[in-house]
Amino acid sequence: MNPISSLKGIGEKTAKSFARxxxxxxxxxxxxxxxxxxxxxxxxxxxxxxxxxxEVVSIMGRVDGPVNARRIRGMVLVTVSVxxxxxxxxxxxxxxxxxxxxxxxGSTYVFRGRxxxxxxxxxxxxPEVFAPxxxxxxxxxxxxxxxxxxxxxxxxLTKAMAxxxxxxxxxxxxxxxxxxxxxTLPEYNFALTNIHFPKDRELLLQARKRLVFDEFFLFIxxxxxxxxxxxxxxxxxxxxxxxxxxxxxxxxxxxxxxxxTKVWQEIEADLQKPYVMSRLVQGDVGSGxxxxxxxxxxxxxxxxxxxxxxxxxxxxxxxxxxxxxELFGAHHIPLTPILLIGSMTAKEKREAYARIEAGEAxxxxxxxxxxxxxxxxRNLALVVTDEQHRFGVRQRxxxxxxxxxxxxxxxxxxxxxxxxAIILYGDLKVSVVDELPANRLPIxxxxxxxxxxxxxxxxxxxxxxxxxxxxxxxxxxxxxxxxDLENVVDYTEKLRAALPPSVQxxxxxxxxxxxxxxxxxxxxxDKKIDVLVSTTVIEVGINVPNATVMMVENAERFGLAQLHxxxxxxxxxxxxxYCIFISTSEAKETMERLQILNHSNDGFHIASxxxxxxxPGDIFGIRQSGEFxxxxxxxxxxxxxxxxxxxxxxxxxxSDPELSxxxxxxLRQYFEEHRSANMVDFRTI
Numbered sequence: 001m002n003p004i005s006s007l008k009g010i011g012e013k014t015a016k017s018f019a020r021x022x023x024x025x026x027x028x029x030x031x032x033x034x035x036x037x038x039x040x041x042x043x044x045x046x047x048x049x050x051x052x053x054x055e056v057v058s059i060m061g062r063v064d065g066p067v068n069a070r071r072i073r074g075m076v077l078v079t080v081s082v083x084x085x086x087x088x089x090x091x092x093x094x095x096x097x098x099x100x101x102x103x104x105x106g107s108t109y110v111f112r113g114r115x116x117x118x119x120x121x122x123x124x125x126x127p128e129v130f131a132p133x134x135x136x137x138x139x140x141x142x143x144x145x146x147x148x149x150x151x152x153x154x155x156x157l158t159k160a161m162a163x164x165x166x167x168x169x170x171x172x173x174x175x176x177x178x179x180x181x182x183x184t185l186p187e188y189n190f191a192l193t194n195i196h197f198p199k200d201r202e203l204l205l206q207a208r209k210r211l212v213f214d215e216f217f218l219f220i221x222x223x224x225x226x227x228x229x230x231x232x233x234x235x236x237x238x239x240x241x242x243x244x245x246x247x248x249x250x251x252x253x254x255x256x257x258x259x260x261t262k263v264w265q266e267i268e269a270d271l272q273k274p275y276v277m278s279r280l281v282q283g284d285v286g287s288g289x290x291x292x293x294x295x296x297x298x299x300x301x302x303x304x305x306x307x308x309x310x311x312x313x314x315x316x317x318x319x320x321x322x323x324x325x326e327l328f329g330a331h332h333i334p335l336t337p338i339l340l341i342g343s344m345t346a347k348e349k350r351e352a353y354a355r356i357e358a359g360e361a362x363x364x365x366x367x368x369x370x371x372x373x374x375x376x377x378r379n380l381a382l383v384v385t386d387e388q389h390r391f392g393v394r395q396r397x398x399x400x401x402x403x404x405x406x407x408x409x410x411x412x413x414x415x416x417x418x419x420x421a422i423i424l425y426g427d428l429k430v431s432v433v434d435e436l437p438a439n440r441l442p443i444x445x446x447x448x449x450x451x452x453x454x455x456x457x458x459x460x461x462x463x464x465x466x467x468x469x470x471x472x473x474x475x476x477x478x479x480x481x482x483x484d485l486e487n488v489v490d491y492t493e494k495l496r497a498a499l500p501p502s503v504q505x506x507x508x509x510x511x512x513x514x515x516x517x518x519x520x521x522x523x524x525x526d527k528k529i530d531v532l533v534s535t536t537v538i539e540v541g542i543n544v545p546n547a548t549v550m551m552v553e554n555a556e557r558f559g560l561a562q563l564h565x566x567x568x569x570x571x572x573x574x575x576x577x578y579c580i581f582i583s584t585s586e587a588k589e590t591m592e593r594l595q596i597l598n599h600s601n602d603g604f605h606i607a608s609x610x611x612x613x614x615x616p617g618d619i620f621g622i623r624q625s626g627e628f629x630x631x632x633x634x635x636x637x638x639x640x641x642x643x644x645x646x647x648x649x650x651x652x653x654x655s656d657p658e659l660s661x662x663x664x665x666x667l668r669q670y671f672e673e674h675r676s677a678n679m680v681d682f683r684t685i
Contacts, residue, residue: 002026007163009156017151018160020511026168029160033195033211033632034144037204042139043110045086046122052449053116054556054585059084059124060110060132067100082111082124089115089122091129102129110135142198149477149511161196169193174670176663183648185210195632209641212633216645219630221671223426224649233276235405237381241268242302245295248331252291259435260288266431267296267409271382277407280425282416283433284603285568286440289411292433293384294324296409301335301362305381308364308406310371312386314341314514315521319543321365340366340375343518384409413568415561415603417611420635423646434604442601443571447555447581447594456551456580457498463549464503464530468575470549472533473566475557477509486553492533499531508534536562538569545573555581556590559636560610563594564603610636 004024005015015024023029043060061082069078078093080103091111093099103109112135113127130138146157173180173188180187186194186206194207249256256264263281270277283289297307311317317339324337338361340352352375355361359378364370383406410428421430448456460470472495476487492507499505506529508520521542524532532538536558550570555563563581571577581594596609635642652664659668 002168004029004160007160010160014151014156017149020149021147021152026164029164030169030192031631032146032157032161035147036145037142037198038145039201040112040135040138040141043135046084046089046115047086049115049122050587051115051117051122052584052586053114054587056112056114058110058112058135059089059115060108060135061089062108063103063105064088065105067103067105069097069100082109087122089124090118091124091127093126096126099129108132140200142201142204144196165193165196172666174666176667178663179648179652183213183644185213188214208632212630212638212641213645215630215633216638216642217649218671220423220426220646220649221653223424224653233405234274235276235381235407237300237303237305237379237407239271239300239303239305239381241272242299244302244333245299248298248333249295251331254437254439256291257288257433257435257437259283259433260292263431263433264292264295267292268299271296271299271407276405277409278428279408279431280410280412280421280428281431281433282412282414282421284415284436285413285565286571287413287433287436289413289433290320293386293409293411294327296382297363297384298333298335300382300407302333303381305379306356306359306362306364306377307382307384308366308370308377308380309384310366310368310386312367313521313542314343314367314518315525315542316386317341317365317367318522319525324363324365335362336360337363337365340364340369342367342369343515344369380404380406382407382409384411386411413565413603415564415607416635417604417608420611420639420642423642424635426646432604441571441574441576443567443577443579445567445579445581445598445601447583447591447598449586450582450584452580452582454498456582457495459578459580460531460549460551461499461503463578464499467546468548469524469527469529469544469546470531470551471538471547471566471569472531473538473550473552474533474535475554477511477535485557488533488535491553495531495533503530504528505531505533508532508537510535510537536566538566542569543572544569546575547572548575548577549580550578551580551582553582554584555594556583556585559634560593560596560613561603561607561636563597564601564606567597567601568603607636611639 002025003015004010004018004026005012006026010018018024018029021032023032038056041058043058046059046061049057049059059082061084064081064083067078067080069076071077076095076097078096078099080091080099082089082091110130110132111124111127112130113124115122115124117123144158144161146154146161148154148157169192170189171192175185175188179185186209188210191207191210194203195211198204198207267277267279267281270279281289281292293309297309300307309320311320318341321337321339327333328335328337338352338355340349340356344352352361352364356364356375356377364375364377385408408428410425416424418430418432463470472491474486474488474491476485477489488507488509492505496505506520506523508517510517512520517537520529520532521538523529524547525542525544527546547570550567552558552563552566558566567579570579579597581597583590583594593613596606600606633642652659656664659665659671
């Protein structure tokens, strides 16, 4: 590994800034892909522009008259009128007096920037200006735009990347030649160069296809290996139906839905078999998966065995612990759940270990501490993981290794079409809870433009005054990551200014220290915070029934399935809940796509529509959907490639299951390196 400081121009201070992006080595830099690309496209007419300020366009126009400059509140405002066959617009620059000497009246230039309406007139703010012949040289070029942080500009990152690709980018190809030809995959080094510095869109798509295929192929190969190792594994557990469980179901204050009952019967039957259960329970937000997990844990533990429940966050672990204690107490179930999380003191952990090993703890609830810590189960018979894609295959495998081949139950609220779920959860049988409880109030939705913000703020203030809480989602953490996107840090200040002083506003994002994230989430759960401004880090991991408003800024930047997941944070209590999707683009296609959310609360329907709407060329300016969090791959956009990678894995492993032939030795080595480094899941834990 080569430290990032080995690149020219990166000293100690800059290296620390790069570290905030998770980049400490040149190799990590090479795997840090652009989030978008600037494309120098064919100029359009002013009459063809959609003036909502969301799209960068190029207009070839004539400068009409002199360039004007005037001072306004200590700032120099430079303006000039530009015309083309489609109409006129005003080009505007701030503190750029030099433009007076750069533009000549009557001459034609290409102006590139975002166009907005100023009253009834078109205005392009801070445009780049090119002579027509110079712009023609630029046309077709794609310039990378990377996710940034304070202290790292796009120019700085691009310069470092160019050095890295030039000096360190040569890696050995690991697919056999005939394999690449069969799947029309470019060579690895070609892909690496063209994902960062593509000469045109076609080369970018080829590069992206190769790298996405790699992600899917390695992920699926690891699943197949896990499935082979677990196939028809026997266990020594004797698990029978328990009358207490039937009585517990009968005593619930609500009736299980038909879907819940069906799935529970499948699990109960699996637990009684002499083979290890590996089952996924996939259900929409609010479909009642948690109670099914509790029934499974109760059945196992009432047979004198132990169970474990692993969840993504400490806050959720505590919430599960409290609700389980409450349920068991109310129904006189003689079981003891205990908590095991990273923030516990060394003494608290030692006490927990002792109780687990002695068999005094029936159900252990925790986060990654369940994998990382030294606890020894007395007789672990069932492992339940909540939100499987947040942990990954290796993490679940590590937890199951703590018992003698325990049963595996995976819970996921990610609404994935069944054809894709079978591939992505290839080592698991799939059960679907496709029915919502009758007492669940449907969430009321609206899709609006940015002009609706003041009304949205008023609505949030009214809900808070009524004792409720709200989430506001922004796509970025801090200023500088993308000029046109709202960021959590600045937006929090904007909200504090817009809402009454009595409203407590705080922010949350993934770059915060774990202890700070837990504190903020706990304060929100305890109603000490009224409005939580967050990135998608809250997509899973917190249950606040009192939260009734979800507002998503830059909604057009997310996949529909992820927006539905975010919406699932509200509507969990007795109160009517609302979701406001704010789009900065009023383009017809964008609004039509978001209207699907407006008209449906069915996650599986939304996921299927997402799959239909998003195509393989849809990679410019669309954020990844969030499910499975592959670095480049998106299970909706790249559904056909996911299927192709799955078939390729099956074909290859069928002919060479150990990857031992001369042709596949490089692939085996690459696979083992990624597996041992725990990178096979391509996700941030």
